[in-house]
Amino acid sequence: MIIAIDGPAASGKGTLARAIAAHYGYAYLDTGSLYRAVGHGVMQAGLPPENEAAALKAAQSLDVAKIDHEAIRTAEAGHAASVVAVMPAVRAAILDFQRQFAQKKPGAVLDGRDIGTVVCPEADVKFFVTARPEIRAHRRWLELKDQGSSLTEAQVLDDVRERDRRDSERATSPLKPAEDAHLLDTSDLSIEAAFGEAVRIIDKSMR
Numbered sequence: 422m423i424i425a426i427d428g429p430a431a432s433g434k435g436t437l438a439r440a441i442a443a444h445y446g447y448a449y450l451d452t453g454s455l456y457r458a459v460g461h462g463v464m465q466a467g468l469p470p471e472n473e474a475a476a477l478k479a480a481q482s483l484d485v486a487k488i489d490h491e492a493i494r495t496a497e498a499g500h501a502a503s504v505v506a507v508m509p510a511v512r513a514a515i516l517d518f519q520r521q522f523a524q525k526k527p528g529a530v531l532d533g534r535d536i537g538t539v540v541c542p543e544a545d546v547k548f549f550v551t552a553r554p555e556i557r558a559h560r561r562w563l564e565l566k567d568q569g570s571s572l573t574e575a576q577v578l579d580d581v582r583e584r585d586r587r588d589s590e591r592a593t594s595p596l597k598p599a600e601d602a603h604l605l606d607t608s609d610l611s612i613e614a615a616f617g618e619a620v621r622i623i624d625k626s627m628r
Contacts, residue, residue: 422442422447422527422528422529422544422545422546422627423523423528423531423541423544423545423546424438424446424447424527424528424529424530424531424535424547424548424623425531425536425540425541425544425546425547425548425599425602426441426530426531426532426536426547426548426550427439427532427533427534427535427536427538427547427548427549427550427596427598427599427602428532428534428538428548428549428550428551428596429486429551429557429558429581429584429585429586429588429596430550430557430581431558431564431581432550432552432557432562432563432607433550433552433560433607433612433615434532434548434550435453435532436440436531436606436612437453437532437548437605437607437612437615437616437619438451438531438532438614439530440616441530441616441619441620441623442529442530443520443622444616445527445528445530445533445606446527446528446622447525447527447528447529447530448522448528448529449523449529449530449531449532449577450485450519450523450524450529450531450532451532451533452519452531452532452533452534452536452540452579453532453533453534454488454490454493454513455480455483455507455515455518455519456505456511456515457493457494457498457501457502458479458483458488458501458502459476459479459480459483459491459501459502459505459511459515460476460479460493460498460499460500460501460502460503460505461489461492461493461498461501462475462482462500462508463475463476463479463481463501463505464501465618466479466580469552470500470501470505471504471600472506473508473510473511476504476505476508477507477508477509477511477514479496480505480510480511480514480515481514481604483514483515483518485522486537501513512593516539516540519531519533519536519540519541520540520541523540523541523544533593533594534588535594535596535598536590537598537601537602538594538597538599539594540559542599545626546603546622546626547599547601547602547603548603548604548605548619548622549598549599549603549604549605550605550607550615551604551605551606551607552606552607552608553580553608554578554581554585555578556607556608557581558574558577558578558580558581559574560596561577561581562574562577562578565577603619603622605618605619
């Protein structure tokens with residue numbers, strides 16, 4: 422069983438994906454962390470993220486269990502991720518990694534931007550999780566505020582909108598719902614309500 426969950430930043434897709442994976446006892450992969458892990462790995466080797474050989478080596482030796490999720494959330498790791506993400510060889514290695522992960526038994530839940538459209542177009546169930554930009558910006562602003570950030574909510578909203586534009590307009594694997602994806606708008610839904618609806622859809626697909 423493969424469950425693909427796509428959507429923009431701060432839509433709630435990660436929280437939902439983790440809850441679904443735990444509910445069914447499936448493996449879970451936050452695909453957005455992979456490029457950050459590769460970029461961080463290159464930096465740990467003392468090399469610039471532009472070093473394609475080092476980036477490819479890091480991509481080919483990815484181990485989800487060894488990813489330091491705190492370390493890859495730094496601004497430096499984010500910058501490195503944006504550099505390595507445009508390297509065709511790195512993208513190919515990570516695509517292969519994701520597809521292999523999706524074959525885990527008894528099932529796997531992957532969340533990202535292009536899981537249902539590119540990585541696993543054959544997924545058994547696909548979701549596209551979204552929310553209004555203002556709602557997503559508020560959620561992200563609260564997270565950043567807790568981390569000590571001085572960014573204003575307006576600045577975060579600008580960043581969310583710009584990221585949406587980049588993700589939707591990029592030539593390779595743009596952010597868009599798969600034709601057979603179930604749309605979940607979490608703007609006015611609690612995570613419990615979204616989870617309940619997702620489980621209803623998944624259970625129905627298993628019958």
